[in-house]
Amino acid sequence: MKRARIAFRGRELWAEAIENGEALRLPGGRVISAREAHWLPPITPGAAVYALGLNYADHNRELGFAAKQEKPLIFMKGGNAFVGHSGDTERPTDADQMHPECELVAVIGRPARNVPAHEALSFVDGYTVANDYAIREYLENYYRPNARVKNRDGTTALGPWIVDAADIPDPQALTLSTRVNGVEVQHGSTADMILDVAGLIAYLSCVTTLMPGDMILTGTPHGVHFCSAGDIVETEIEGIGRLVNHLVAS
The missing domain is CATH 2.30.30 (SH3 type barrels.)
Known part of the structure; x- marks a missing residue:
């Protein structure tokens, strides 16, 4: 469903x-x-949202980092960062290096604490799509996803659907793509995650209790394309849906 x-x-x-x-x-x-x-945005009010940086080896090489990070780069996102399907995202006037990032999102279905990886997917309620824009001019210390980059109002499109986990038997076998004005600029597979969905749930649940409705944005594959105001951006994940976002001038 x-x-x-x-x-x-x-x-x-x-x-x-x-x-x-x-x-x-x-x-x-x-x-x-x-x-x-x-x-x-298909998020339960009050839910916690965890996001991953540098979780695809090909994207890390593209950015000039080691293919695999020693520890997962995890940061939190506030509720005002999200906008729904077919919504607008403002492009700051000084953001010449703003690019979309297609991400698989896992939605937690029941409390998870100290969950082993081999049981972790049973705690997933469903999956959705995120377009978590990055603004490279605002990064600090070479790569640090601060609030100015990753928590600006409306800079993370989310949706349109939450698809039941039972309908996605293998979250590590999904194609991701991004199109800007109809032209594909990003293409990858969730098979290329460094830490897979189960591993992320296991890791996070050892740090904090994951609660129903909590979301995990799992990172993005290679493909950096800088966008302009007026662009129509589509992020799509096989079997889950196509998320449309409009970039507008701030």
Whole structure:
């Protein structure tokens, strides 16, 4: 099943995708066209969001880093950073090196603490897509994902769907791609993660208790393409969905 968080006639609610996502079934059974919905980031209010930097060896080499980092680079994201499907993201006027990053997102389904890797995927409720823009001019100490880079309002598009984990039997066998104005600029596979989804859950659950609704953005493959205001950016993950975002001038 695919589900989306939307606003419809002044109400925020979760809806189920039907007709290949062209329509949505609201709680109570009413069906509306997907075009009638205002798409919200599919995140439960109050959930914690963990993000990974440098988790793909090919992207690390592209940026001039060692292919594999000694420890995972993990940072937190605040709620204001997120924007839903078909939403707008402001491109700062001084951000000449702003580029999209397609990422698989794991959504936790039940409390996880000290989980072994071989059991970790059983704690996943579902998966969604993120476009976690990076602004390279704002990085510190060569690579440090500070608030100015990764927590700006609306710079992480999320959605459109959360797809049930049961419908994604192997999260390490998915194709990721990014297109800017219809031209592919990023292509990769989740098979190339340094620390896979199960390993990330195991690692994080040894640090803190992961709770239902918490999200883990798992990193991005190679493919750096600087974008301009007016660009239409699509990030897509096989079997999960196509997330559209519009870059606008700030």
